[in-house]
Amino acid sequence: MTSGLLFALVGVALFALGLAGLVLIGDVLRRILAFNLMGSGAFLVLVGLAQRNGVPDAVPQAMVLTGIVVAVAATALALALARRLDAQREGALPEDEDG
Amino acid sequence: MMVLVFDGLLACALLWSAWRALATPRLDRAIVFFIAFGLLMSLAWARLSAPDIALAEAAIGAGLTGALLLDAYGAISRRKGGK
């Protein structure tokens, strides 16, 4: 087993974990974490699976760089909305349902 | 052989920190676990001979995202506390 294949498998598990979290969890910040885990899983599969023969591949690596930047943009937007919502609902506590 | 053991340990650490980030009851600890997860990801990228992504993950994935999360957590919990 190469590192590529191993981390691709980890990526599958992370993606499933993140997606399950996104479906099950109600708390906004926690869902943002779940979304990021999902993204990381997809990135690991993209690079890991392409490099399952052990040779680096620049194309998926560049795609993941693009993806990381998109993910941080989405995260920042989600946090902005969460903070604004929280400020407007002052007093109403965000319920913290754990995964 | 050593390399595979290291990869295996790294894989387990990744999964464990990801799980803790979702399942830890306290939100601030969850965010810390998430930042740790980001740094572990950065190691994984290095293991996948992707130093560009390792740099970006450490700076953006763990660093900036972590700072954003902690800042938001701070703002929200302060508001909660002030109430």
Next chain:
Amino acid sequence: MKRLAVFCLACAFVVLTGGALIELGPAAIDLRGQVAAQLAASGVSHPVTAVLLNFRGYDTLLEVAVLLIALLAILAVTDKPPAAPVPAHPLLQAVARGATPAMILVAVYLLWAGAHRPGGAFQAGAVLAAAAVLLHLVGLLPGWGAPGLRLRLGLTAGFALFLALAAALLSQGALLQYPPAAAGTLILVIEAGLTVSLGLILAGLFLFLSRDEGGET
């Protein structure tokens, strides 16, 4: 009940997909050869930069647009003026003051290095943004209010430059078709513009957001 169902589904998904991953044969197409063959014509010698700024430069152009959109949306939902920064311990401030020029140097190095080894505009921009966030956290840089004209120009300059060059290169026959002789220079120019704007945008994601109350964590 729902939790159990989702858990079972997720496990089934992992087993199914993981199993399919392991039994997979070699890919039908290998782009590694093509990247290596065209690397000399791309203007840079680091393959990832060649893909990011040349072969798939169009993706990167749109991706910077995604960042700008996130920034616009954040500006659209936060309308409070920035709070006064809370100064941190003088020692911390001194450290941050000292670290800033070093971080700018690192960013310049990363930008320059991107042409032939790991690094490039995104990493360099992220380091610049980190420097700004650091200065903000120790109270030396206030959170940003509604951006003035100069800041708006700075935020968009990198993207506008990239867009204008991409359009101008249409005269070569296609969008973003660099003339091989000038490709290296043009990519460096685009990356330099992007570094500044990405640094500002990424810092903005933090500094525009953290203005609904003080900035410290």
Next chain:
Amino acid sequence: MADPLVGLVLLPLGWATLAFVLGPGRGAWAALAGIAAQAWLAWLLAAQVGAGGTARHAVGGWGAPLGIDLAADGLSAALLLLTQWLALGVALYARSYFAAGDPARRYFWPLAGFLLAGLNALFVANDLFNLYVTLELVGLAAVGLVAAAGGERQIAAALRYLFAALAGSGLYLFGVALVYGVYGTVSIATLAPLITPEAPRLVWIAGGLMALGLVVKSALFPFHFWLPPAHGGAPAPVSALLSALVVKASFYLLLRLWLGPFAPLAPAAAWLPALLGAAAIFWGSWRAIRAERLKPLIAWSTVAQLGYLFLIFPLLAVPAAFGAGVMQVFAHALAKAALFAAAGVFIQATGQDTVAGLAGAAARLPVTLFAIGLAGMTLAGLPPSAGFLAKWQLIEAALALGHWPIAVVALAGGLMAAVYVFRVLRQAFCLAPAGAPVAAVPRALEWTAFALAAASVLLGFFGVDLMTLIEVRA
């Protein structure tokens, strides 16, 4: 900009950036000029595709699979045409709609520009990963437009929308990662001959995940939960753009992949989307019939009307089914933009959003009411509207294959649409309660709503031209 394919992406990116630099609330003129130019380019492209087959552009001159190719066939050209012309109407409307101090106006033009750029880039993209980036462009811009209204309800709706959009694009991205792993390319043209019914199991999983992600983004029942609050809560011009175009973009992509590279695998699942589509028609129409407020009513109607799009999947063996799908996209886009525009007129005139508050509108806002009537004709599928053509072709295809339940669902959905449209019209013809205040509404608002509604009916007369255009396949 010699090549309309490229111009349609670069122009909106350019004017959106310009509008942001000009400052909050500015840039309407740049936007209108830009969209007018885009409309012209889309027209050129449609003529070019209609005359000479597909248009292609290899970005960077590399060519797929190393580089990224842009391509437009008849379907892309048709949707580009719809997007630009509809956007032109909505932009004219929006210029008069937002009051000077409205917070939603501050970043409307740049966000709308990036949204249009994303849509256009999506319609011309021919690369699975590039499509992911365009999906995110469209998704984040749409969320930003919803959130910009700033109220608690809108922010909550935007957040919910954002999570649905991110889950959808995450599923899609995971599928793309698997496809790249199996085949080593993400170019659609390169993939098409490689995917066969004997493809590895991973390709089936990838196709399923990508389809699921796109279905979430297209708000197919039961993934519609995010749509009514987002579309019902946003300012009227934003709702019009979202309901008319944004949900169609992910449907377009699903259809393109279904008929294109994944065609060898697709028949296995054809009935699932149709079943969910039928459920969407009944549930969406029912909620629209019961809705208290006007904009949520229209948003629930969108849920129902999107259901029709998914009825075509088991029928795609018959060409009429493909035509029915595209015609429904056009008919619904124009009619729904008109309805949201008309709803915006009523909200500005009466200051409220309830169906009951429409009482007496017939006498005071006859043009707008006429627009609702025309758009309603299209939704219910009455001749000679484009909606009629869409349902006619759908029923024809269903009967040709002997799948009569689909024809029954289409007819029942038309009846239910007639019920909720009639409910609005009947209320409008009631007498107004004495002394109800009515504010003056800019003429431009009423007439753009009317023009959009009229277009949704008149398109019925140009059905043949549209069908000829979309017959041009890669």
